[in-house]
Amino acid sequence: MAARDYQVAVHIENTPEAVIKYVADVRNRPLFFPSLKSVSDIKGDPSAVGTTWRWTFVALATEFQGTAKCLEHQAGKLYSFQTAGGIESKFTYRAQPDKKGTKLTIDLEYTIPQHMESRLPTTKIADAMKKAEADQVIQNLKVILDK
Amino acid sequence: MAVVVLRFGLVLAGYPHLGGAMPIDSVALGMGVVLLGLVMVKMDSYVWLLRVKAPDLSEQIRGACAGPFLDCEEPRPGLFLLRSKGETRRLQMVCLGPRMLILLLPHQGGLGKVRLLVQWLSKQYAGPIPRVTIVLRKE
Numbered sequence: 001m002a003a004r005d006y007q008v009a010v011h012i013e014n015t016p017e018a019v020i021k022y023v024a025d026v027r028n029r030p031l032f033f034p035s036l037k038s039v040s041d042i043k044g045d046p047s048a049v050g051t052t053w054r055w056t057f058v059a060l061a062t063e064f065q066g067t068a069k070c071l072e073h074q075a076g077k078l079y080s081f082q083t084a085g086g087i088e089s090k091f092t093y094r095a096q097p098d099k100k101g102t103k104l105t106i107d108l109e110y111t112i113p114q115h116m117e118s119r120l121p122t123t124k125i126a127d128a129m130k131k132a133e134a135d136q137v138i139q140n141l142k143v144i145l146d147k
Numbered sequence: 148m149a150v151v152v153l154r155f156g157l158v159l160a161g162y163p164h165l166g167g168a169m170p171i172d173s174v175a176l177g178m179g180v181v182l183l184g185l186v187m188v189k190m191d192s193y194v195w196l197l198r199v200k201a202p203d204l205s206e207q208i209r210g211a212c213a214g215p216f217l218d219c220e221e222p223r224p225g226l227f228l229l230r231s232k233g234e235t236r237r238l239q240m241v242c243l244g245p246r247m248l249i250l251l252l253p254h255q256g257g258l259g260k261v262r263l264l265v266q267w268l269s270k271q272y273a274g275p276i277p278r279v280t281i282v283l284r285k286e
Contacts, residue, residue, distance in 0.1 A: 031211065032263065063280040
């Protein structure tokens with residue numbers, strides 16, 4: 001089982017509170033996450049710790065479905081969630097005041113079990129896809145949240 | 148190219164020959180079909196044929212506009228005016244039947260929020276080719 005991580009950051013012309021409030025609401029995620037088709041079966045407040053949901057991810061003309069859970073939410077500072085299933089990943093969004101706006105950082109950690117690696121494109125391609133996805137996510141958030 | 152387009156146009160118009168001087172040949176017809184295919188591929192970026200009820204799609208569009216804070220006005224059923232940064236784009240539905248419609252997508256240039264809305268729609272209506280679904284479970 002190989003663990004990988006990736007970090008992206010961007011400056012957003014909005015308050016840290018508004019940025020974290022937006023990313024914490026799981027219902028907004030399919031709009032800024034390019035490969036995330038939908039979330040459903042949300043159990044609990046959409047942005048509260050402990051809330052779980054089902055997700056459908058589209059990649060290489062294939063839909064993957066799994067579950068996820070909110071791990072941590074500090075208003076205006078931090079939000080993190082973890083996906084469960086064949087490919088486990090943890091997303092952490094951190095917001096820090098930056099001049100008149102916010103520096104938003106996304107940390108992505110994920111592990112691909114050995115038995116899943118044979119079903120996926122080569123590790124290099126899978127990594128490149130993940131990084132491209134994370135870069136797109138943060139640029140989309142800038143488009144949505146810049147005042 | 149102009150000759151091919153002319154010949155293909157004549158075929159479609161029902162003129163197999165033009166005074167006997169310009170016989171329609173299968174090459175011109177083939178190239179015309181290819182051209183038509185290219186035009187259809189180009190149109191695919193802004194004209195979609197969808198199998199969905201118009202009220203359901205309208206509700207989806209209104210809901211999706213709220214996500215990226217895209218101002219959405221529906222002056223008449225099926226016509227959406229999307230506003231962002233002082234610019235307006237049109238998204239229009241043309242009903243063909245109770246569960247069939249054409250969606251005319253807006254030009255996305257310069258407006259990132261409109262691009263995000265169209266990307267979201269493309270994930271919900273992926274096209275006629277069925278997708279494989281893999282359910283991931285914790286082991």
